[in-house]
Each structure stands twice: as C-alpha cells, then as structure tokens.
Amino acid sequence: MVSRIIFYFTGTGNSYAVANKVAKELGETELVPITRIKDFPIEKYSMVGIVYPVYYIHAPEIVIRMLDHIHFYSSQQIFIIATHAASWGYALSDVKSLPAFSDCRHVQEFRVKMPGNNILEYGAFPQFYQKNILRKADRKINEIVTTIINKESTKSITPNLLARLFKQNGEGKTQVFHDLGEKFYVTSNCQHCGVCEKICPAKNIELSNGSVIWGNQCQCCMACIQWCPQNAIAHPALNHKRTRYTHPDITQKQLWRI
Ligand SMILES: Cc1cc2nc3c(=O)[nH]c(=O)nc-3n(C[C@H](O)[C@H](O)[C@H](O)COP(=O)(O)O)c2cc1C
Ligand code: SF4
Ligand code: SF4
DSSP, rough: OOOOOEEEOOOSHHHHHHHHHHHHOOOSSEEEEEGGGGGGGGGOOSSSEEEEEOOTOOOOOOHHHHHHHHHHHHTSSSEEEEEEEEEOHHHHHHTTSSGGGGGOOEEEEEEEOOOOOOOOTTOOOOOHHHHHHHHHHHHHHHHHHHHHHOOOOOOOOOOOHHHHTTTTHHHHHHHHHHHTTTTTTTTTOOOOOHHHHOTTTTEEEETTTTEEOSSSSOOOOHHHHHHHHHHOOEEOOOTOOOOOOOOTTTOHHHHHHO
C-alpha cells in the first residue's frame, strides 16, 4: 500500500495551502508541520513531500534544521516544493543538497509562485494581483500533482542570475533572522488573545502575565504580525500603512500549533 506524508512549514498559509491541495489531490496523505518530523517513522512512508516558503532566496533555517538527522531511502518517492513571491534562488538546492537526500535516486522539485508576505519590506499585493497569482498557482499545483503521480523526473531548479548576485546577502539575512525577531513589540491595541503564541511555528512567542514575549528563535515567517487580529504587533522596520496578508482560503486555526 502507498503511504504518503507531506511536511510543511508556513507563516501566512501559502505553503500550507499548496501542501493541503497536493495532499487532497493525491488522496490519503498525512499533512504535518515539519517541526514534528522527528515524531514520524519516515521509513514507513513510500512517498514524502516537503513544502516551505523562500526566505531571502534560501530555504528557511528551521526547515534545514528539521531535516538534520533525517534520512530518506532510495525506495521512497520524495518531492520538495518551494513557494515564493519573486526569486526562488537557492531554496530548492539548499534542501536537495542536504545529507538527508544522499541516497535518493531522484528528488522531484517544484516551485509555486504565491502572493508575497514579507510585511517588513512591503504590504499585501493588490487583491486583483493576488487572485491572479492564486489562480495560476492552482493550475501549477494540478500539473505538479500529475508529475508526482506519474513519477516523472523534474529538472533541477537552479537560481537565476539575480539570485546569484545576491547570494551573500541572502545568507547574511538568514543569520540575522533570530535577532530581527527580538525587535517585535506590541502596541496598546493588544487584547492578549494569545493568537500570536498559538500560531508561531517556531515556538518563539510566549504570553506571560499579560505580556507578549519574543524569544531568539524567530524565523521571520511573519505569522505573528500578519495573523494578529488587532494589528497590534509592530517592528522598527514596519511601515504602519502596510496592509496585512494571509492566504484567503486558510484560517488561522488551521495553523495553530497548540
Ligand atoms: C522574511 C521573508 C523573506 C522572503 N524572501 C523571499 C525571496 O527571497 N524570494 C521570494 O520569491 N519570496 C520571498 N518571500 C515571500 C515568501 O516566500 C512567499 O510569500 C511565501 O509563499 C510565503 O509562504 P507562507 O505563507 O507559507 O509563509 C519572503 C518572505 C519573507 C517573510
Ligand atoms: S495576537 Fe495580537 S492581540 Fe493577540 S496577544 Fe498577540 S499581539 Fe496581542
Ligand atoms: S516570532 Fe513571529 S515572525 Fe518569528 S517565527 Fe514566530 S510567528 Fe514567525
């Protein structure tokens, strides 16, 4: 029997939405946050997928870390999907080159363009543009599912010239994510609802005595800022006029960690 599992990392729901649609189309596929990968007997699955966003032309550090000490087998069908807003850069090669995949005969690799969510740099894309991107993404996901089902080989997704020029920059930014996260703070709009604590995929937020406290494990996924129902989270790099973005078909409860 074919047993399938997809591990995902997501901040604003794009990667979750992609993983969810692929899982539904494949049928009988478990969908699990990648932060729980060590709780699963990987060797029991004949098909494993990994879906995650691109952060500054790289795969998120937490995805790389979670795949440390994981080992996939040559008998397994493995696919990786990066969701991105513009340049995917090294996000697929970062993951595919990990020791976890060294025994895999072929790793199917895909990318799906989705609306951008980096609110520290820009606000939500205009609605018509978001809809257009999501419509195209839907078609792309259907193609991806067909490729997975047919076990077709895929071409390596390599960085474009622009990404190669910015490689240094991307690596540098990845290293400062943890520090960036420590600069978040709440405004007087905070209602102490606890959504930010529940939704942070890196367990980096704690509500204590009515205060919201950020730790030093931030992935800069933007989930806390984007999902806060009161728009109460601020950051020195945040322009307050920017509108929030979360995937329109995903509810915050689908992403709650606890
Ligand atoms: C900190 C940060 C950096 C990002 N860097 C890139 C990038 O280099 N290239 C890109 O195409 N998209 C970039 N994005 C956009 C996300 O990859 C994209 O919106 C993704 O689909 C978000 O997925 P999620 O909703 O599952 O978190 C970045 C987003 C964030 C928050
Ligand atoms: S989600 Fe927003 S309102 Fe709720 S506790 Fe966090 S900062 Fe406060
Ligand atoms: S603190 Fe906020 S930005 Fe950082 S990982 Fe958690 S939810 Fe994402």
